[in-house]
Amino acid sequence: MVLKLYFDLFSQPARSLYIFLKLAKIPFEECRVNLGKGEHLTKEFAETKSKIQKIPFIHHGDFRLNESIGIVRYLSREYSIADHWYPKDSKKQAKVDEFLEWNHLNIRLNCSSYFLVKWLMPLKNGKQPSEEECKNLTRRMEKSLEDFERIFLSNERFLFGNSVSYADVHAACEIEQTRMAGYDVRDHFPKIKTWIESVRSECNPVYDQAHKFVNMMAEGNEKQLNSKL
Amino acid sequence: MVLKLYFDLFSQPARSLYIFLKLAKIPFEECRVNLGKGEHLTKEFAETKSKIQKIPFIHHGDFRLNESIGIVRYLSREYSIADHWYPKDSKKQAKVDEFLEWNHLNIRLNCSSYFLVKWLMPLKNGKQPSEEECKNLTRRMEKSLEDFERIFLSNERFLFGNSVSYADVHAACEIEQTRMAGYDVRDHFPKIKTWIESVRSECNPVYDQAHKFVNMMAEGNEKQLNSKL
Numbered sequence: 001m002v003l004k005l006y007f008d009l010f011s012q013p014a015r016s017l018y019i020f021l022k023l024a025k026i027p028f029e030e031c032r033v034n035l036g037k038g039e040h041l042t043k044e045f046a047e048t049k050s051k052i053q054k055i056p057f058i059h060h061g062d063f064r065l066n067e068s069i070g071i072v073r074y075l076s077r078e079y080s081i082a083d084h085w086y087p088k089d090s091k092k093q094a095k096v097d098e099f100l101e102w103n104h105l106n107i108r109l110n111c112s113s114y115f116l117v118k119w120l121m122p123l124k125n126g127k128q129p130s131e132e133e134c135k136n137l138t139r140r141m142e143k144s145l146e147d148f149e150r151i152f153l154s155n156e157r158f159l160f161g162n163s164v165s166y167a168d169v170h171a172a173c174e175i176e177q178t179r180m181a182g183y184d185v186r187d188h189f190p191k192i193k194t195w196i197e198s199v200r201s202e203c204n205p206v207y208d209q210a211h212k213f214v215n216m217m218a219e220g221n222e223k224q225l226n227s228k229l
Numbered sequence: 230m231v232l233k234l235y236f237d238l239f240s241q242p243a244r245s246l247y248i249f250l251k252l253a254k255i256p257f258e259e260c261r262v263n264l265g266k267g268e269h270l271t272k273e274f275a276e277t278k279s280k281i282q283k284i285p286f287i288h289h290g291d292f293r294l295n296e297s298i299g300i301v302r303y304l305s306r307e308y309s310i311a312d313h314w315y316p317k318d319s320k321k322q323a324k325v326d327e328f329l330e331w332n333h334l335n336i337r338l339n340c341s342s343y344f345l346v347k348w349l350m351p352l353k354n355g356k357q358p359s360e361e362e363c364k365n366l367t368r369r370m371e372k373s374l375e376d377f378e379r380i381f382l383s384n385e386r387f388l389f390g391n392s393v394s395y396a397d398v399h400a401a402c403e404i405e406q407t408r409m410a411g412y413d414v415r416d417h418f419p420k421i422k423t424w425i426e427s428v429r430s431e432c433n434p435v436y437d438q439a440h441k442f443v444n445m446m447a448e449g450n451e452k453q454l455n456s457k458l
Binding site: 097 | 292297307333
């Protein structure tokens with residue numbers, strides 16, 4: 001049965017799903033959706049591709065599924081993949097799930113809000129956020145990152161021991177996004193820096209391929225910043 | 230092995246997990262945590278009960294687990310429960326997961342933000358939100374509820390056919406919370422009204438028991454509103 005992945009590497013969960021599929025060696029057909037052009041917003045797209053109109057999603061034969069985490073769980077049942085990506089052991093799986101569920105209203109919400117308000121919205125409608133808004137966004141994001149370090153990062157190489165899991169990739173892709181808005185988490189959280197570099201090194205060269213656009217934009221920001229100094 | 234549920238029925242996911250445990254006939258020990266008194270915020274609580282310091286969570290023997298959705302997934306593997314609560318069939322389970330994952334940044338985020346800013350924060354620090362803030366909160370919440378109706382509710386009795394699932398209970402408990410802040414979703418979304426009444430009727434008397442405090446506060450609001458008219 002053909003597996004089609006609909007994605008745009010501009011999106012954090014699309015990148016994590018793309019990296020997972022490549023490294024877990026699940027064969028798939030690449031179906032690019034250009035978010036910038038709003039390709040996902042038409043009525044035709046909703047009818048023929050995905051009613052939720054968000055990426056990433058998959059078509060697996062006739063079966064359509066949205067939401068990266070749900071997709072990883074589904075594919076881990078449908079394909080034979082290395083156990084470390086999403087463990088079959090009930091308690092180990094539960095701990096991966098605990099993190100992935102916690103993540104939504106913490107790193108996911110607060111890093112992407114920072115990115116949206118500081119980078120995407122000014123680009124779209126020319127409106128810069130106020131100083132107070134920026135302060136609040138930074139405060140909330142840093143609270144989530146502190147919690148992430150304190151609660152979930154130990155002295156082990158990855159979130160759940162010495163092997164990378166989908167949870168590592170999922171969180172790393174969210175955290176990378178803020179670099180486009182000029183905030184490199186590595187500069188502020190040394191424990192996250194060590195961990196994210198392990199994830200990157202374990203998942204390379206696919207990790208860097210998936211972050212090509214993010215890196216390009218982040219370098220642009222750095223040059224902009226340097227030219228101001 | 231003893232299963233302990235740490236909860237406060239003031240919390241939406243605590244209510245949904247409580248209802249699920251009761252109706253799926255999973256025996257558990259009730260461990261109440263008083264959120265209002267901040268019982269979960271002490272260092273001792275973090276060390277002996279839960280590092281995440283949020284409820285609901287479980288202790289299953291020595292195993293500790295947070296996050297209601299992860300807990301339901303874990304318990305559905307550990308106990309023999311009726312399949313409709315969280316189906317074993319791969320595709321059916323994937324669709325339940327899709328909804329539960331989508332829900333975080335939609336109904337969960339936007340209904341609870343409305344409740345927090347309009348009800349809880351004024352109670353805690355006496356600060357009323359501005360008119361513009363209320364308008365934005367309502368707009369975002371109603372967008373999520375419209376999406377919920379359009380994407381997920383069909384003409385069937387529940388989200389996934391004629392049998393109730395944990396996803397129904399989880400969403401219903403989030404939606405009920407806004408009544409405390411004076412917004413009854415039933416008055417604005419007829420399709421949601423029909424569905425939520427089915428969930429309530431299917432899960433009663435446990436549903437009403439779990440919502441005793443919510444109902445009391447909502448009635449208080451209605452009286453307040455009526456006294457103003």
